[in-house]
Structures are given as C-alpha cells and as structure tokens.
Amino acid sequence: MKYLHTMVRVRDLDASLRFYRDGLGLRETRRMENPGGRYTLVFLAAEETPDAEIELTWNWPAEDGGTEDYGSARNFGHLAFRVADVYATCERLQAMGVTINRPPRDGHMAFVRSPDLVSIELLQDGRLPPREPWASMPNTGSW
Numbered sequence: 001m002k003y004l005h006t007m008v009r010v011r012d013l014d015a016s017l018r019f020y021r022d023g024l025g026l027r028e029t030r031r032m033e034n035p036g037g038r039y040t041l042v043f044l045a046a047e048e049t050p051d052a053e054i055e056l057t058w059n060w061p062a063e064d065g066g067t068e069d070y071g072s073a074r075n076f077g078h079l080a081f082r083v084a085d086v087y088a089t090c091e092r093l094q095a096m097g098v099t100i101n102r103p104p105r106d107g108h109m110a111f112v113r114s115p116d117l118v119s120i121e122l123l124q125d126g127r128l129p130p131r132e133p134w135a136s137m138p139n140t141g142s143w
Helices: 013-023 086-095
Strands: 005-009 027-034 039-046 049-059 079-083 100-102 109-113 119-124
Touching: 013 027, 013 039, 013 049, 013 086, 086 100, 086 109, 086 119
Parallel strands: 005 049, 079 119
Antiparallel strands: 027 039, 039 049, 100 109, 109 119
C-alpha cells in the first residue's frame, strides 16, 4: 500500500494557495479543472516528500451564487509539517495575516489554521532555543 494524498475542501482557492504555497512553501504539482463537475483540484507537495500530497478541492459556486458550508473543520485533526525554522515560518505566516494559534514558545511546535480552518501543526526540525516574542505569546483561539 502507498499513501497518496489528503483532500481538503476549500472555500477560496486563491486564499488557500496563498496560505499553502506562499506561506508554507508547498509547491503545486498538478491541477485539474472539471467544468462538467464544476470543481478544480490542485495538488501540492513539500520538497522533501513529493509523493505525499495535499489535494485542495474547490467546488465552483452554485449557479445561484450560493456556496457550500464546510463547518468549523473540527471534525478533522490536523496536517503536520516539519520546518527548517519554526520561528521564520511563523513570522512569514503572521506577516500574511495568519493568526498563530499556538505560538512556538518551546522552539519546537506551533499551530495555525488555513483559510478553511484546517489545523496545521508546524514542527521544528530539531529544537531551537526559546525566543521572544514567541516565548511569552499566549495561545489564540483553538487549533
């Protein structure tokens, strides 16, 4: 058996690509448009694990302009990524307007949420010493 991908439904494809691609640094591996089914699939992967992909599924708005409600995403646990520098990753995401829900106070782990409320765990490759402003930053919201 071979693991292929995890599918995440997204409300706004551009916002999600900005988060996963520009914020987290994943690269787009392929894209499929299905006009008959009225959806777009975008596959993303990390450089170190190109075979383990995230599939972003964007269902096009209904003919009447309505969109499907995906809820709070608490029914899904989280996606986890090992990062070279958890502080730099959090700084980049924060500069993009992303809330750091669980700051990397310990120099090892942080949690953020995608535009569609999917929890993302960021794990430092190794450990960094605690550093401000992260060391004293409180949790925000839920993850």
